[in-house]
Amino acid sequence: MQRHLISAADLTRDDAVLILDTAEEMARVADRPIKKLPTLRGRTIVNLFFEDSTRTRISFEAAEKRLSADVINFSAKGSSVSKGESLKDTAQTLEAMGVDAVVIRHGASGAPYRLANSGWIDAAVINAGDGTHQHPTQALLDAFTMRRRLVGRDAGLGQDLAGRRITIVGDVLHSRVARSNVDLLHTLGAEVTLVAPPTLVPVGVETWPCEVSYDLDSTLPKSDAVMMLRVQRERMNAAFFPTEREYSRRYGLDGDRMARLPEHAIVMHPGPMVRGMEITAEVADSDRCTVVEQVANGVSIRMAVLYLLLGGNEPAVSHPRTEEK
Amino acid sequence: MSKILIHGAKVLGGEPQDVLIDGETIAEVGRGLSAEGAEVVEADGKVLLPGLVDLHTHLREPGREDSETVLTGTRAAASGGYTAVFAMANTFPVADTAGVVEQVWRLGREHGYCDVRPIGAVTVGLEGRKLAELGAMHESAAGVTVFSDDGKCVDDAVIMRRALEYVKAFGGVVAQHAQEPRLTEGAQMNEGVVSAELGLGGWPAVAEESIIARDVLLAEHVGSRVHICHLSTAGSVEIVRWAKSRGIDVTAEVTPHHLLLTEEMVRSYNPVYKVNPPLRTDRDVLALREALADGTIDIVATDHAPHPHEDKDCEWAAAAMGMVGLETALSVVQETMVDTGLLDWAGVADRMSVKPASIGRATGHGRPVSAGEPANLTLVDTAYRGQVDPAGFASRSRNTPYEGRELPGRVTHTWLRGKATLVDGKLT
Numbered sequence A: 001m002q003r004h005l006i007s008a009a010d011l012t013r014d015d016a017v018l019i020l021d022t023a024e025e026m027a028r029v030a031d032r033p034i035k036k037l038p039t040l041r042g043r044t045i046v047n048l049f050f051e052d053s054t055r056t057r058i059s060f061e062a063a064e065k066r067l068s069a070d071v072i073n074f075s076a077k078g079s080s081v082s083k084g085e086s087l088k089d090t091a092q093t094l095e096a097m098g099v100d101a102v103v104i105r106h107g108a109s110g111a112p113y114r115l116a117n118s119g120w121i122d123a124a125v126i127n128a129g130d131g132t133h134q135h136p137t138q139a140l141l142d143a144f145t146m147r148r149r150l151v152g153r154d155a156g157l158g159q160d161l162a163g164r165r166i167t168i169v170g171d172v173l174h175s176r177v178a179r180s181n182v183d184l185l186h187t188l189g190a191e192v193t194l195v196a197p198p199t200l201v202p203v204g205v206e207t208w209p210c211e212v213s214y215d216l217d218s219t220l221p222k223s224d225a226v227m228m229l230r231v232q233r234e235r236m237n238a239a240f241f242p243t244e245r246e247y248s249r250r251y252g253l254d255g256d257r258m259a260r261l262p263e264h265a266i267v268m269h270p271g272p273m274v275r276g277m278e279i280t281a282e283v284a285d286s287d288r289c290t291v292v293e294q295v296a297n298g299v300s301i302r303m304a305v306l307y308l309l310l311g312g313n314e315p316a317v318s319h320p321r322t323e324e325k
Numbered sequence B: 001m002s003k004i005l006i007h008g009a010k011v012l013g014g015e016p017q018d019v020l021i022d023g024e025t026i027a028e029v030g031r032g033l034s035a036e037g038a039e040v041v042e043a044d045g046k047v048l049l050p051g052l053v054d055l056h057t058h059l060r061e062p063g064r065e066d067s068e069t070v071l072t073g074t075r076a077a078a079s080g081g082y083t084a085v086f087a088m089a090n091t092f093p094v095a096d097t098a099g100v101v102e103q104v105w106r107l108g109r110e111h112g113y114c115d116v117r118p119i120g121a122v123t124v125g126l127e128g129r130k131l132a133e134l135g136a137m138h139e140s141a142a143g144v145t146v147f148s149d150d151g152k153c154v155d156d157a158v159i160m161r162r163a164l165e166y167v168k169a170f171g172g173v174v175a176q177h178a179q180e181p182r183l184t185e186g187a188q189m190n191e192g193v194v195s196a197e198l199g200l201g202g203w204p205a206v207a208e209e210s211i212i213a214r215d216v217l218l219a220e221h222v223g224s225r226v227h228i229c230h231l232s233t234a235g236s237v238e239i240v241r242w243a244k245s246r247g248i249d250v251t252a253e254v255t256p257h258h259l260l261l262t263e264e265m266v267r268s269y270n271p272v273y274k275v276n277p278p279l280r281t282d283r284d285v286l287a288l289r290e291a292l293a294d295g296t297i298d299i300v301a302t303d304h305a306p307h308p309h310e311d312k313d314c315e316w317a318a319a320a321m322g323m324v325g326l327e328t329a330l331s332v333v334q335e336t337m338v339d340t341g342l343l344d345w346a347g348v349a350d351r352m353s354v355k356p357a358s359i360g361r362a363t364g365h366g367r368p369v370s371a372g373e374p375a376n377l378t379l380v381d382t383a384y385r386g387q388v389d390p391a392g393f394a395s396r397s398r399n400t401p402y403e404g405r406e407l408p409g410r411v412t413h414t415w416l417r418g419k420a421t422l423v424d425g426k427l428t
Helices: A013-030 A054-066 A087-096 A111-117 A136-151 A176-187 A216-222 A233-238 A244-251 A255-259 A291-310 B070-079 B098-111 B134-139 B157-170 B193-198 B205-222 B234-245 B256-260 B263-268 B282-294 B329-338 B345-360
Strands: A044-049 A070-075 A101-106 A124-130 A165-169 A191-195 A211-213 A225-228 A266-268 B003-011 B016-022 B025-030 B038-042 B047-050 B052-057 B082-087 B115-118 B173-176 B226-228 B250-254 B377-387 B406-416 B419-423
Touching: A013 A054, A013 A136, A013 A176, A013 A291, A044 A054, A044 A087, A054 A070, A054 A101, A054 A124, A054 A291, A070 A087, A087 A101, A087 A111, A101 A111, A101 A291, A111 A124, A124 A136, A124 A291, A136 A176, A136 A225, A136 A266, A136 A291, A165 A176, A165 A216, A176 A191, A191 A216, A211 A216, A216 A255, A233 A244, B003 B377, B047 B345, B052 B070, B052 B329, B052 B345, B070 B082, B070 B098, B070 B406, B070 B419, B082 B345, B082 B377, B082 B406, B098 B115, B098 B134, B134 B157, B157 B173, B157 B205, B173 B205, B193 B263, B205 B226, B205 B234, B205 B250, B234 B250, B234 B282, B250 B282, B250 B345, B256 B282, B256 B329, B282 B329, B329 B345, B329 B377, B329 B406
Parallel strands: A044 A070, A044 A101, A101 A124, A165 A191, A165 A225, A191 A211, A225 A266, B003 B038, B003 B047, B052 B082, B082 B115, B173 B226, B226 B250
Antiparallel strands: B003 B016, B016 B025, B047 B377, B377 B406, B406 B419
């Protein structure tokens, strides 16, 4: 493992499998009456959020608290950042307070990379989503969810996603979730197909390790999992698609389309869902939809990442582990 | 005024000769000239060029003196071998009146490091809506001949047409910053493989090429000349080549950074590589070099764009666009054009002095190195190789993409009308 987690593309297969396996151990903690480990006692983690994202922030916070870390939440709104303080000054101020890790969410692609590589601070940096670049813990929790559902909770340990066919549908152009998932799923051996109207696929996608299709119906029968991305209504004002109705008709997942999926296939969504746009209520509320599971898994994955980046050689859970890197 | 004998200089890269400066002019060029009564500068095989002329410099004064002033900018120019620079109009206030251009012009004269030829804005406040008083700026003491809204594109086709027509009355030229604004909303870097991966807003080549295509056709239609600023794509080269073959009066410039750097640098998210137009691909770089060699692109212009440190020491999206270039331009051109065999030193003199002076009507600059001509000269140690150290820059700003990079060539002497502005690499 590297010191920081900036991009899903930085993870090797072994790194990723280690995180998923560790997350399974962390998940067991959630089943205990006392959902807390002493692993990061005395360590301070700041959640530095320049963008509103209550769910991601809460997920990290829950993970940090379950590992007994001291948690500082820093929201840029109403802080000195809104008065013109730079990212550099903010980060250095926090580090001066003795922070061991910075979990950063930022609207600018590359901000976490800059924070980790500019010599501004020494703390470990964990990317909690940057612009339209990356959201690596989201990709990890998605892979975790897929492995559990498609391979099995215990059978999955030590395994990757070799040969699984994953379809990602929606606004790929503006999606850090799509980018992170393509990178990580490829590393884990899955076959990824992106489905979107051509306007919402980036120029330059041809070098990505995945297929691109404009036709959802032909892709569904060959999918083990289909991940629906949120599509913001405002996109139609910038001519990415004509109307909400037309988008839903061509790229939305409804009951009829869900019926074309193989029986074992799951439906995923990183949330927040826009019901009636990319996904109907019927699908969102069905048993095949893993949205709520993904949220629970998010906490386990973030515990695993924090433990592996910060925990050093201490065993995470009661039984000893060896060969931590 | 005293005499200076430059001994053993390779004039335009040719055989070593002596050049005698008397007062403001070149008195004699030949072998074995007498040094009597003259201060001798041992050229020792260095290359002597006509003083370089930059058609595209941002001096930032008035308004952004924290990043550059006419004094620091012209010192940087002299340090880089320039004897004339054209100062872009995007100052605060904008150089859209005779008053502002005269102020900039006068500051240049007072400091005396390099002739400053102000560029006038095409439209009031660079807003693209209403023509600025182009005639008044031309008739002012500054004698403006080049007009540009650089930083912004004159995207309204009618305004561009009128500007092209209007400046014909006094032999002016409109220098277009070719960037279709709607296609580049939120643009952060070249649109392609790297932007897709990095999640940065794309600046597609077509946004430049479509404007160039429109403007060469407009120039043909109204019989005017047009100059294209910082051309950056292989497609733009094809359009300009086609336009020239049709006899359209178009000239074009390329920046040193577009001759050397590619979008791959952006992977570092280091805003020192953030520039407008953005760094493009390998294929574009090679096409630009070839076009500069074959004359499709007429000149090298620096687009010297100083910015204070804090505007670059931040996340990519928040950073300012632009790079300083005056003090490294000749080295980059040697690296990319001369050392690659694409251009000889006579070619460099043409692309960096003769042609830019001719496009901008900078009289007294870009002249042959021969008797009777103004002594605007630059002496270059072409055998030198060294790392770029921004700490040594004369510019007030340090936003160079070449820090620590080894580059060839070093300007050791610059003379402006016989007066040394740079001696042994030190400003006078």
